[in-house]
Amino acid sequence: MTELEKQCKRIAILTLVLLFLYMLITWVIPKPNDLLTIHVIDVGQGDSILITTPSQQSILIDGGDPTQGQRVVSYLKRKKVKKIDVLIATHPHADHIGGLSAVMDSFEINKLYLPPVTHTSQTYENFLLKAQQHQLPIQPVKDAFSITLEDSITLHFIGPLKDYGDNLNLWSIVMKLDYGKMSFLFTGDIEKEAESDLIREYKKSFLASQFLKAPHHGSNTSSTSGFLDIVNPDIVAISAGRNNLYGHPHTEVLQRLQERAISYYRTDQQGTIVIQSDGQQIWSHQEPYFSNK
Template sequence: MRKFFLISLILLCSILFIIKFNNHNKYLLVHVIDVGQGDSTFIATPSGKTILIDGGEDKNYREVLVNIRKNKFNHIDYMISSHSDSDHNGSLDKILKKINTNKIFMPKENADNKDYLELIYEASNQHKKINRIKKGDKIQIDNDTKIFVLSPESIKEKPNDNSLVLLIKYKNQFLLFTGDASKDIESKIITKYRLPKCTFLKVGHHGSKNSSSKEFLDIIKPKISVISCGYMNRHSHPHKETLNRLKNTNTIIYRTDINGDLTFYLDGKNIYAKDTYQTN
């Protein structure tokens, strides 16, 4: 009975979130692009500033570009590579070639994989500086939007733990992007920072059980959680342990492997889904 009530409540909330918008310029747009087993999120502020966090694998550059243009943008102000794994930064060199990009941000890493080197090469080819950011750095996007870098503090052994963990403040709302950072990193973050409740969480490491700890989720209590992963992927992401932990926080879970692209609008107070997405 309790479960039925909870499911009905979640369904009702989802329906309430579904609003068609005629004028996107009033809202912060968050578009999680379906790149299969990988990550890519495009964000546009009402003032017209654009942010791309990751671009999926090398082959995904077309989807990313098509979706940026579908949103009626033709530039990237802030290109951010969360870390050097190819499912995050594989396409960024090609995107850099094809679309006018202003600034590039990455964590410090000791990587030497092909996709990482291609991005470094293309940036230097275009005489673009790569801004290496770390814990404590801040990026002011516009008057209403600011990014706080929560991790990494130093170069870690595991590439996933070099992931940039980004807290984005838009008016009174918070959005959290944790890349593929593990529970160890989450635990370091919650001991160092008093994290706010978050409106939006890009679930860490494609829903792996090694990320999204109960302690972490209990603090940030995300209203909406988005998992980016490939349909029937070989890692079995998202893991059921993560889904259960998320469900216990009463967040609404959306998945790219089920819904494809996912678009949300934020007005500083509320978050709205663009379409009728299936929740998990």
């Protein structure tokens, strides 16, 4: 083999190696714009969850209590959120909707979803007044329905399922988000009765989700054994305040998760939790608070 032939062979091998690396980077390694990202924002004893899609649509579920509004606004701005495509107030309790007044003052909002229940608290009245001031299109979630956010992402509104009287926690909007092969379940503050209603209403294969936002801050009123067995999550995120007066998350719930080898994260111990998915798998760059896998 001549020196020229050897040189051509080396160039051909190098070209193949570079082509392989290019394919690895572009096809195998998820690109940022392929990712669904879930931010369980640390708002103390409350809930606020930001979801950003691959096409940069933004969904905000709750906003913590009134003292957390600016914290949520600042977090969204740091994440380059320009507008909120879907705003969901799961139920009228202050630790879920109090901070949303500041959010409505700070961002363009395409649509606001509320459960079909009212409350007489000043915080809730202020929230409604703010929505009216900004002329937000409000849609009560009275029946189950779905919205397609983009080609491979669908958001299902699956609860509340009936009239729950004066228990506002049970009125929480429940959502299931599907992205590719992955599913994510967001539960507000539902308790045992609403969990049982979901199990009766929907097939196990539909409720099964890789990610679960623990209902009611990890309270023992919720996350029953039957519900956890049906949903069968790989990851649970618990939003609660450090040293909160309610003792959330309750030991009984943590034990149920540990018995099922479910990894869980806690905002009271770890701060804001960020989960990502490419539609094929789910991960976080943070270590779970508990994992025995």
